[in-house]
Amino acid sequence: MNSKLKVFAIGCAVAAAASLGAGVASASSVWDKITSVTVTGTNFATIIMGSAPSSRPGCHTGPTQAYAFDISTTKGKALLSLAQAGYLSKNNTIATGGTTCTTVGTNVIETLQSLELR
Numbered sequence: 001m002n003s004k005l006k007v008f009a010i011g012c013a014v015a016a017a018a019s020l021g022a023g024v025a026s027a028s029s030v031w032d033k034i035t036s037v038t039v040t041g042t043n044f045a046t047i048i049m050g051s052a053p054s055s056r057p058g059c060h061t062g063p064t065q066a067y068a069f070d071i072s073t074t075k076g077k078a079l080l081s082l083a084q085a086g087y088l089s090k091n092n093t094i095a096t097g098g099t100t101c102t103t104v105g106t107n108v109i110e111t112l113q114s115l116e117l118r
Contacts, residue, residue, distance in 0.1 A: 028053035028110060029096045031118075034087040035065075039080070043072045044104045047083045047112065049095055057099050062107035067095050069102060069112040082115040092118050 032050035039045045045068065052064040062068070070076045086093035097110040 027057040027097050027099045028055050029094060030065075031092055031094045033090060034083055034093050034095075037080075037083045037087050039071065040104050043070055044102065045069055045071045045076070045080050045083065046104055046107075046109060047087075047095065049093075053097070056110055057097070057101060059101035059108055060110045062104070062109035066107070066109045067097055067112035068104045068107075068109035079112055079115055082117060086115060086117050089117065094118065 030049050030051055030053040034047050035050050036048035037045065038047075047067050048063065049065045049067070056064075069079050071080050082093075094114075094116040095112060096114045096116075098113040100111045101108045102111045103109075
């Protein structure tokens, strides 16, 4: 990873960490490459991981490897930046979901709570 991308990723990580807060209950977590980042409309983004987590909240009915989040919020913008950095770096990323879901189009997908680039 070149130095400009590292600085960008570190800045995004700091912004995301500041906005995430502590004590978020997670329903799933997966460590793999991000294979896709999709923005739907002006409010939502979906990431597809290289593998599926072992568990999901009951509300999740979308693709097994997907997480979704609202990009109209400060946290969502930080997660989108991290997701793009993870996708472009092709390095493993830890995606952690929550106990709620986000509806994107006709899919109901576990809400992404955090991303950690490694």
